[in-house]
Amino acid sequence: MTTETRPPEAAETAARGVHSPGRAAIAQRHLRLDRWWLPQVMTAAGLLLFIGYSTWRAFFGLHTSYAAPYVSPFYSPCLAANCPTMKGGADWALFGSWWQLSPALIVLIFPLGFRLTCYYYRKAYYRSFWSSPPACAVAEPHAKYTGETRLPLILQNVHRYFFYFAIPVAGILTWDAILGFRDAQGRWGHMGLGTLVLLVNIVLIWGYTASCHSCRHIVGGRLRHFSKHPVRYRMWTWVSKLNARHMQLAWASLFSVGLTDLYVYLLASGAFSDPRFF
Amino acid sequence: MSYEATFRVWRGDAEGGELTDFQVEVNDGEVVLDVVHRIQATQAPDLAVRWNCKAGKCGSCSAEINGRPRLMCMTRMSTLPAGETVTITPMRTFPVLRDLVTDVGFNYQKAREIPAFVPPQGVKPGEYRMQQADVNRSQEFRKCIECFLCQDTCHVVRDHEENKPAFAGPRFLMRIAELDMHPLDAAADSGLDRKATAQDEHGLGYCNITKCCTEVCPEGIKITDNALIPLKERAVDRKYDPLVWLGSKIGLRRG
Structure with a gap:
């Protein structure tokens, strides 16, 4: 009837975590039977795919970053002098000509910081890349844990500042999408498949930005008396509805940014021409 | 409809313990706590388990079912993989008192x-x-x-x-x-x-x-x-x- 007694390896892991003295003596680190590792593997694969693609494009994509009238979201705003000329676009050369690296590296810091400190992505990479924890009720491999109480992880608390920066960046990408209603010569009143791609992308980016937990706090979550601030309460209610979809919006906007850049890259490299609607 | 299930229940105390197998009858509509009670009634009268309302409102019957923290009274047998052994342990974060009962x-x-x-x-x-x-x-x-x-x-x-x-x-x-x-x-x-x-x-x-x-x-x-x-x-x-x-x-x- 008995299937198990305290096994030899229990001694090695004694006095830590689920094997601490006094807790039920169970040798296994977990007893889960489901495929608890699958979401973590898929998350890691998705993030690595994006990291690999965006790194390649950020470092080596300058000459295929603009295909009039569309600009890649990785290169807007373009703050160095080595940007392609974007008619009406955000090529502001604020950094001057001394910046010889890819201009994408300047601006990508902000969306990168926004997503790196995002409450959803934190969960995703803590679980997938750091196994802290690998899954619920699955013992983590680390001997010590201090969470976000000290450097460097205490810096996650700056998330709201990246949210503030994300708003003008999303505003510029919105302007880029509007510029998509031109033809290659800059005449207004035209639209192509690329316009649609840029529009979908910016809707998802705004969705992700507005559903941010810091946004939810700032618009109304910090209040104690909603009844005294009906407008902010209404805004908080809207943001809360979006916030419930924050994970989905995080993934959708991540892939839409990558796919928008890919679309511009294919146009700029001459792989195909933009199908024009009118 | 009834069927015979294998339950593996942790039994012991702070000094040590083991997972113990039970063959037990399961009926339609039952939850894990019903089956644990049947084990208690028919095979292991000294099995310690904390429970009270059987309605998911008292929070007493917390345990880990197939490695997942759950209420035994709110876990329907029909939601568990059919034909597979059901493993029940006490909560593994708190000191164990006896069998499925922990010191919270x-x-x-x-x-x-x-x-x-x-x-x-x-x-x-x-x-x-x-x-x-x-x-x-x-x-x-x-x-x-x-x-x-x-x-x-x-x-x-x-x-x-x-x-x-x-x-x-x-x-x-x-x-x-x-x-x-x-x-x-x-x-x-x-x-x-x-x-x-x-x-x-x-x-x-x-x-x-x-x-x-x-x-x-x-x-x-x-x-x-x-x-x-x-x-x-x-x-x-x-x-x-x-x-x-x-x-x-x-x-x-x-x-």
Whole structure:
């Protein structure tokens, strides 16, 4: 009837975590039977795919970053002098000509910081890349844990500042999408498949930005008396509805940014021409 | 319809124990707790199990079923993989007393460490008046049945016994959030800053918002999104946001 007694390896892991003295003596680190590792593997694969693609494009994509009238979201705003000329676009050369690296590296810091400190992505990479924890009720491999109480992880608390920066960046990408209603010569009143791609992308980016937990706090979550601030309460209610979809919006906007850049890259490299609607 | 299932139940105490197999009858519509009671009635009368309401409201029958923290009374047999052994262990974060019963005193200790609601001055009990909009958030947290499954699954204490003195756990950080959002709590007037003490004294910084507490909550409380993250943002207001600090100093923002 008995299937198990305290096994030899229990001694090695004694006095830590689920094997601490006094807790039920169970040798296994977990007893889960489901495929608890699958979401973590898929998350890691998705993030690595994006990291690999965006790194390649950020470092080596300058000459295929603009295909009039569309600009890649990785290169807007373009703050160095080595940007392609974007008619009406955000090529502001604020950094001057001394910046010889890819201009994408300047601006990508902000969306990168926004997503790196995002409450959803934190969960995703803590679980997938750091196994802290690998899954619920699955013992983590680390001997010590201090969470976000000290450097460097205490810096996650700056998330709201990246949210503030994300708003003008999303505003510029919105302007880029509007510029998509031109033809290659800059005449207004035209639209192509690329316009649609840029529009979908910016809707998802705004969705992700507005559903941010810091946004939810700032618009109304910090209040104690909603009844005294009906407008902010209404805004908080809207943001809360979006916030419930924050994970989905995080993934959708991540892939839409990558796919928008890919679309511009294919146009700029001459792989195909933009199908024009009118 | 009935069938024979294999149950593997942990039996023992703080000195040691083992998983013990039982062949037991299962009937349509039963939950895990029904089957545990049948084992108790027919094969192991000394099997220790804590239970009370059998309706998911008392929070007594918390355990780990196939490695997942759950209420035994709310886990239908039909939701478990048919034909596979069902493993039941006590909660693995707390000291075991006997069989499926653990000593959850850690949680009562943490509950005592949270300063209670501070009544507003000049308002007698019975005179409290609050708008529904102001108490909606706190009412979600009041659904808690104190089953302590969130405390059990939280890796901060589950995997690190040494963090127990410093970390209140999701249930009690949620309690701080509830009080800090309470429209009539006058803690600030008495010099108690719940936002700052959540971080400084109750270990809010240990939480890395991996949402296991939300996943296991049998009441469906969005502990992470509605309590822990808002509390973290409130702590940021106090400790890491110079704009908010400056605003409160020059009178643009109230605390």
